[in-house]
Amino acid sequence: MICKFEYHKLKRSHRPFYSMLSIILYLFFILFGFYTYAQTQTGGQVNFRYTFENRSYFNGLTFALYAFYFAVMMVLPIFAATEGGAQVAGETHNRTLYLMLARPLSRSQIFFSKLFVSFSYLFFLVGYLLAFALLTGLVFVGWGTLNLYPGVLQMSHVHQSLSQSEALNSFACAWVLASVALSAPLALSFLLSTWIRNPLNAVSTSIALYLILYVMSEIHFFVKLRPYFFTSYMGFWREAFREEILWGQIFQDGAKILAFTFVFLALAYRRFRLREEI
Amino acid sequence: MKAEIVLWSLAIFMGFYSYTSSQITEKHYRFSKMNKQDLRVITWNVGGSSGEKGNALRYEFIPRIVNTIKSLQPDIIFLQELVGRHQAESISYQLRGWRFIVAKGSNRQTAIFFKNGFIRNAQSIPAEPRHFVICDYYHKKRVVSLLGLHASAYSAKRRNTVIGYATDTLRQKKTKYKILAGDLNVDIGLDKRHDLFSDNEQLDVETYNYAAKFFKDTTLLTGNTAEPDRRLDYIFASGFVVKRGGPILNVKTGDMDHHPVVVDLNFE
Numbered sequence: 001m002i003c004k005f006e007y008h009k010l011k012r013s014h015r016p017f018y019s020m021l022s023i024i025l026y027l028f029f030i031l032f033g034f035y036t037y038a039q040t041q042t043g044g045q046v047n048f049r050y051t052f053e054n055r056s057y058f059n060g061l062t063f064a065l066y067a068f069y070f071a072v073m074m075v076l077p078i079f080a081a082t083e084g085g086a087q088v089a090g091e092t093h094n095r096t097l098y099l100m101l102a103r104p105l106s107r108s109q110i111f112f113s114k115l116f117v118s119f120s121y122l123f124f125l126v127g128y129l130l131a132f133a134l135l136t137g138l139v140f141v142g143w144g145t146l147n148l149y150p151g152v153l154q155m156s157h158v159h160q161s162l163s164q165s166e167a168l169n170s171f172a173c174a175w176v177l178a179s180v181a182l183s184a185p186l187a188l189s190f191l192l193s194t195w196i197r198n199p200l201n202a203v204s205t206s207i208a209l210y211l212i213l214y215v216m217s218e219i220h221f222f223v224k225l226r227p228y229f230f231t232s233y234m235g236f237w238r239e240a241f242r243e244e245i246l247w248g249q250i251f252q253d254g255a256k257i258l259a260f261t262f263v264f265l266a267l268a269y270r271r272f273r274l275r276e277e278i
Numbered sequence: 279m280k281a282e283i284v285l286w287s288l289a290i291f292m293g294f295y296s297y298t299s300s301q302i303t304e305k306h307y308r309f310s311k312m313n314k315q316d317l318r319v320i321t322w323n324v325g326g327s328s329g330e331k332g333n334a335l336r337y338e339f340i341p342r343i344v345n346t347i348k349s350l351q352p353d354i355i356f357l358q359e360l361v362g363r364h365q366a367e368s369i370s371y372q373l374r375g376w377r378f379i380v381a382k383g384s385n386r387q388t389a390i391f392f393k394n395g396f397i398r399n400a401q402s403i404p405a406e407p408r409h410f411v412i413c414d415y416y417h418k419k420r421v422v423s424l425l426g427l428h429a430s431a432y433s434a435k436r437r438n439t440v441i442g443y444a445t446d447t448l449r450q451k452k453t454k455y456k457i458l459a460g461d462l463n464v465d466i467g468l469d470k471r472h473d474l475f476s477d478n479e480q481l482d483v484e485t486y487n488y489a490a491k492f493f494k495d496t497t498l499l500t501g502n503t504a505e506p507d508r509r510l511d512y513i514f515a516s517g518f519v520v521k522r523g524g525p526i527l528n529v530k531t532g533d534m535d536h537h538p539v540v541v542d543l544n545f546e
Contacts, residue, residue, distance in 0.1 A: 050442025050488040108281045150490065151466030151483030157498055159490065220507055248299065255296035262289035269282050 002109055006117040016121065019079050023129050026075055027136055030067045059144035060137025061167050067133040069153050072178045073234060077185040077210050080122055084189025085203035087114045088272060092197045098277060111272050115190065122186060123179045130175050148241055155238050162243065170240045177237035177254065184230040184257050185210050187264035194271040230260035305501040307524035307540045309350055315521045315542035316418065318352040321459040321511050323428065325359025325386065326533035334361045334386045342531045344372040350540060354415065355391040356459040358428040362387060381409035388426045388460060403447065405440040406430065412447060420545055423451040427460035434478035437463055438485040445489045455517040455545065458493055461536065465508045489514055496541045500524030505535040518543040
């Protein structure tokens with residue numbers, strides 16, 4: 001019942017609509033960039049160069065992978081932070097949390113229903129982006145074999161060649177794994193949402209924190225600090241794109257992400273349970 | 279309260295699982311007299327990092343390099359950044375008669391040293407910014423084509439041209455066994471950004487993949503070969519079975535910024 005209530009609140013907030021619209025715009029830009037780049041690289045405008053790039057390399061599956069990669073690392077975490085940050089802080093700011101607490105509902109029911117709906121929404125958003133990217137790739141570019149080369153998107157150490165069906169299976173795995181990866185920024189924003197009473201501040205702080213941690217995990221100057229940032233493991237879904245998937249590696253990195261998620265959630269829940277509503 | 283305990287328990291379990299399942303492996307090469315192989319190959323950029331654009335090998339470091347080479351007992355050594363032929367002669371003398379071929383051109387030359395066997399068809403091929411050397415090495419009744427290379431440190435386009443050209447030149451050799459080794463100045467590892475060091479990261483990716491398409495990167499996933507935390511030195515080979523390999527740390531001296539990279543190969 002409470003989950004249904006949260007679902008209706010999410011629907012009425014129009015956030016899903018704006019997120020889906022943003023994803024369409026994002027994919028349009030990626031498609032434009034991909035198309036012009038492919039034309040430049042394979043249309044004879046490049047002088048003598050030793051390369052693996054050719055017309056068959058730039059297919060719809062490569063497009064979907066590029067779109068998905070940058071979305072999971074940089075676009076979707078912002079949606080996750082927005083969603084998580086808006087939850088408890090939004091209710092506090094609008095003074096609707098009092099009304100909820102006045103009903104015969106425990107704080108844990110309120111907390112976990114919000115969490116469940118937020119995560120489900122995020123899972124849907126990842127799937128929506130992936131499906132739309134694959135469909136766009138199919139319609140505008142056409143599918144084919146997915147070739148992954150060392151260095152490209154930091155996907156693999158050795159050349160991987162996935163047939164169309166293998167690649168689609170990998171995308172399906174990546175949907176689930178990327179959703180798990182995004183649970184960490186979502187949980188972080190939940191934590192901030194229980195501490196900060198203004199939703200704007202909670203969301204902006206969550207986004208700023210995510211970007212800081214992301215940048216630090218990308219630049220190798222911070223190599224010693226990296227293991228302590230959840231952003232260092234955000235790309236673990238990339239392991240799904242292998243001729244032989246290393247499940248042990250996936251479970252290991254997935255467990256690290258989930259450890260961060262549960263720590264953030266435990267702290268957030270503790271704060272929500274103990275705090276006084278004024 | 280119960281929910282909080284469950285959340286903390288899950289966090290501890292996940293942390294414990296990820297910690298215990300991570301395998302701590304020694305990536306770098308460790309020398310052992312028990313190791314058996316048909317061919318041991320070393321590549322080492324022995325230049326220094328002092329000055330605006332670095333410097334070639336200093337004479338005072340030669341004994342240290344010779345001692346390292348002696349202790350590793352290799353069959354073939356690719357050295358980069360020698361001052362000239364006279365320096366190669368000095369190393370050869372201190373190694374007690376190892377023979378060598380050295381590239382032509384200006385200073386910072388590339389050389390190939392070998393202990394046993396003999397060499398034919400040695401060529402110094404002009405390239406930017408410096409020549410590379412290619413030859414056929416006759417060893418244990420087999421012929422191995424060797425190519426020693428030192429690519430540009432400052433231009434991805436030059437690297438692409440010289441590595442691509444060297445790859446094609448070596449591919450055209452009719453021998454079964456081929457080795458391309460040297461300081462390629464290309465770093466495309468998975469776990470970090472490289473655009474801080476390259477003027478065209480994408481071109482470096484393409485360059486690496488062009489060589490990797492035809493030859494096996496024998497020291498893949500064995501760690502960085504140069505300071506600061508970069509993998510620049512490679513031994514590509516075809517026709518061999520790779521037994522073990524990787525960089526050897528803590529032997530570089532003075533202002534050197536590269537570690538020697540070693541690989542043990544067996545004839546297939």
